[in-house]
Amino acid sequence: EVQLVESGGGLVQPGGSLRLSCAASGMTFSDHWMSWVRQAPGKGLEWVANIKNDGSEKYYVDSVKGRFTISRDNAKNSVVLQMNSLRVDDTAVYYCARGFGLDDWGQGTLVTVSS
């Protein structure tokens, strides 16, 4: 069974940084694209970024380009989202998901950006 466990969320002031991690198990991690998707309180789903299985391709939604960086460590079965210059509108539950089509999801980690 695929398991994805996110960590690293919390409260941060505008302009601050956070590093989210996702630990994967129950799958051959290096075979899969990995993605981050977020959901602001009471809102819909917004894809944030994804990374190819070998890390050679990365894509981002326009609103986070230049501020967020996705990376992965296939030896540790983990994917990371480094978030800098955080804004109030980045407040959301951040989910890690497997595959380009988002086949499986973690439980999410809450990021709150507020002064």
Place this chain on the structure above:
Amino acid sequence: DIVMTQSPDSLAVSLGERATINCKSSQSVLSSSNNQNYLAWFQQKPGQPPKMLIYWASTRKSGVPDRFSGSGSGTDFTLTISSLQAEDVAVYYCQQYYGAPITFGQGTRLEIK
């Protein structure tokens, strides 16, 4: 970017009746290379992460009850629940993965009438 538009925004259906949710993409998500539609459907219950129900527009994910079905091609798609059960109350999203950025519909809230 491909814009996904769902209809209706909310829907109330009686138990045992059929529920139909529509999704329209602003451009085709049908690939000429493999003749597949890069369209998925997700179910999200309160306090839970989304769960994939359907991929390739009509392929049910393993473990998903067969009352859920997907249809359509190109730009117009439908999720059908053939006989609504109480546990199907949720928000449903369509999603295109034809290319980046991956985009979702705004969601359809399904309730019991």
